[in-house]
Amino acid sequence: MISTKMTVEQAICEILSQYGVPYVFGMNIYTDLDTSRTRPINIHSEAAAILMAYGFARVSGRPGVAAINRAGSPNTVMGLAEAYNSSGPVIVLQDGQPLSAEGRNGLYAHDQVGFMKTVSKWIADVTVTSRAPDILRRAFRIATSGRPGPVVLNLRPGEEEIEAQLGAEPACTVFPSVRPEPSRALIQEVAELISGAERPCIVAGGGVILSRAWDELRDLAELTQMPVATTISGKGSFSEHHPLSAGCTGGIQGGRLGRGRVAERVVKDSDLVLLIGTRTNQMATSSWTVPDPSATIIHVDIDPAEIGRNYSTRLGIVADAKTAMAALSTALRSRGFTPTWSRTEEIREAMEEWQRDNEPMATSEAVPINPGRLIREIRPFVDSNTILVSDGSSPFMWASSHIPVDAGTTFISPRGTGAIGTGLPMAIGAKLAAPEKRVICFEGDGGLMCGILAELETAARYGLDIVVVVFNNGTYLHEKIRMRGPLAEEMDFLPGIDFAAIARGLCCEGIRVERPGEIGDAMRTALASHRPTLLDVVLDQRQGFPAGAA
Structure with a gap:
């Protein structure tokens, strides 16, 4: 870390650049930004700023950053709610109320911390301006580790110079910044259960996308020949042009003409279901009926709170999706695993039937x-x-x-x-x-x-x-x-x-x-x-x- 005297805004701008942040979305434009490294993106709505930061994070694999004026902070709730529920690492720097105006009906005064708390993974009211650089580094760490999510820094104004500790944590410039490894013993148990199954399948959720683990998922699917359905949040975790792809689950896509009917049929007809990075919410599971609760359920998720939330789970593994699938593929190969099933014809016929039913409309x-x-x-x-x-x-x-x-x-x-x-x-x-x-x-x-x-x-x-x-x-x-x-x-x-x-x-x-x-x-x-x-x-x-x- 390098220590130097500068204003809080100058320190924040320098640290953002050190974290490799290319854009800051919002109407609150920091004039000390080095635009050769970090460019402001001015917008028309604070909610849109958060959503842009979320879209940037989702695609880039790096946390998105937004800067919000105090008067517009109530407008951020819609964007924060999306980032929070979708596990999007977004860092919001908002202009807080001056401490000298606290409790005095100051300009644009409202409880900025209170109304953002329920849609934030973490929120910090930075009342001691000299601590802002350290708290910003902590924000990057929290946003990018575990289950990613939005964090908010309520920055109180201050023009005085501080002794700023500059520097970034390289691991936290991307997400996930930490990848928990699975238990080897549990991975061996999973391999044994898959080997003994008759009609297993995989359901990949948004956690596979967040882990950027699509290569590991393809390798596992091709090794085991297990069909892959995804939740809608997990769409893109597996190529939907692949012969093992059953498409997205979810009752909202079901019925006679929705392609979700194919995934639903495949998953419900499976005796073992490997859930990877899914919160098993109501939409993804057609109100908790897909997979069938009587199937053998194995659940891998980085968040222990999600395992066993909605399904009785035979095995639960708290781990990053990428590391868990890589370990499982290694374990299966080491035991000479050879699949005894093939369900590609089942998927192909179901897809062709669905396409025929849609032809008049198409x-x-x-x-x-x-x-x-x-x-x-x-x-x-x-x-x-x-x-x-x-x-x-x-x-x-x-x-x-x-x-x-x-x-x-x-x-x-x-x-x-x-x-x-x-x-x-x-x-x-x-x-x-x-x-x-x-x-x-x-x-x-x-x-x-x-x-x-x-x-x-x-x-x-x-x-x-x-x-x-x-x-x-x-x-x-x-x-x-x-x-x-x-x-x-x-x-x-x-x-x-x-x-x-x-x-x-x-x-x-x-x-x-x-x-x-x-x-x-x-x-x-x-x-x-x-x-x-x-x-x-x-x-x-x-x-x-x-x-x-x-």
Whole structure:
């Protein structure tokens, strides 16, 4: 560590650069930033700043950082909730109330620590400014270790110079910064149970993505020939083009036309289920029915609180997903393991049956456009170099069910909250993390109008060539279909909203798409423009995601 005299802000800026932080998202721009190393990204909404930082972290494998003004700190809760529930390592530096104004109804006074506490992994009220550098290092350590999560530093103003200890912990520049090793004895027990199973499978959750363990998962799956289903948070942990891929679990993707029916069938028909990095939440398990609770359950997770939470577990292993799967593959090879099962034909037949059932919708020539046809036309543009980002509600259901992705950080959705008004900021963060990647963002018209529309200008200002596909059906359809009676019409918007024109007004390209045959050409134009481009696709208001279609 190097000790030197400087202001708190100067120390924070220098430490951020030492941690290799390339961007700080938010309206609170530190004027002492060395922009050759760390660039401020100015935004229009504090929630969007946190979501951008989360999208950046998810793709880059490095913690995201946001800087927030005191007046705007209540707006961060939506973004913090997503990062907290999705285990996203985000560090929030917020402008706290001066100590001299504490308890005196000072300017923009509110309990900043109190209302952020429930959506933060850790929060520090930095009342002694000289301790800020040490606390910032602690923030990086906490955000990136164990189950990652957002941390908040409430920084009290101070212009005086301090004796600052500079320096970064190299391990905490990425996540996970610590990888707990599994018990060797337990790994041997897992190997024995797998060897004795008849129809085992793997369910990979978001913990596999956080551990960046997709190579270890592929190796384990190919060695054992166990089918791999993923939770929606784990989508991307295993290539969905692989013959062992059963796709995503979850009742929201089930029914006759949702691809989740394939994963559900495979997992429920398994006598042993290896859960890796999943919180076994309600959506991922179809209300705790998939896997079947009577199956032999082995659960690997970095967070001991998740093991046995919802399923009676034969074996629980507290470990990093990457180290655990590598150790298990080694143990199986050392005992000369050879699989006695093959389920690839079962998966292939189930997938072909699902595709046949979807064909009428996917080839529909209807105007307004059937969303199933939109997905069919978009799918060829989602390749191994693509990151698919989706907002919540209907676009998320279509994206997670009907568009297969390769292994990696290839899919992002707001699974922490399920909230709309989240997709575009996450896509901006993803593009900044991987500028060489193609980023396609699915947005609902309701989601885009839910506080994030202005971030199109942010994308244009920073030259981010994102393609935003708007599902323009003129309503909050996912909510409307749950309602009965005339009040369902309250979910509708004024007809004729032209998002393409709005995008052009915000300095982006905008293309209106009203017929199925126009979609492919519009996508090619968007990708060739090298500018942020919005495709305003007019969809049939009566056609939602058909998970429950009979």
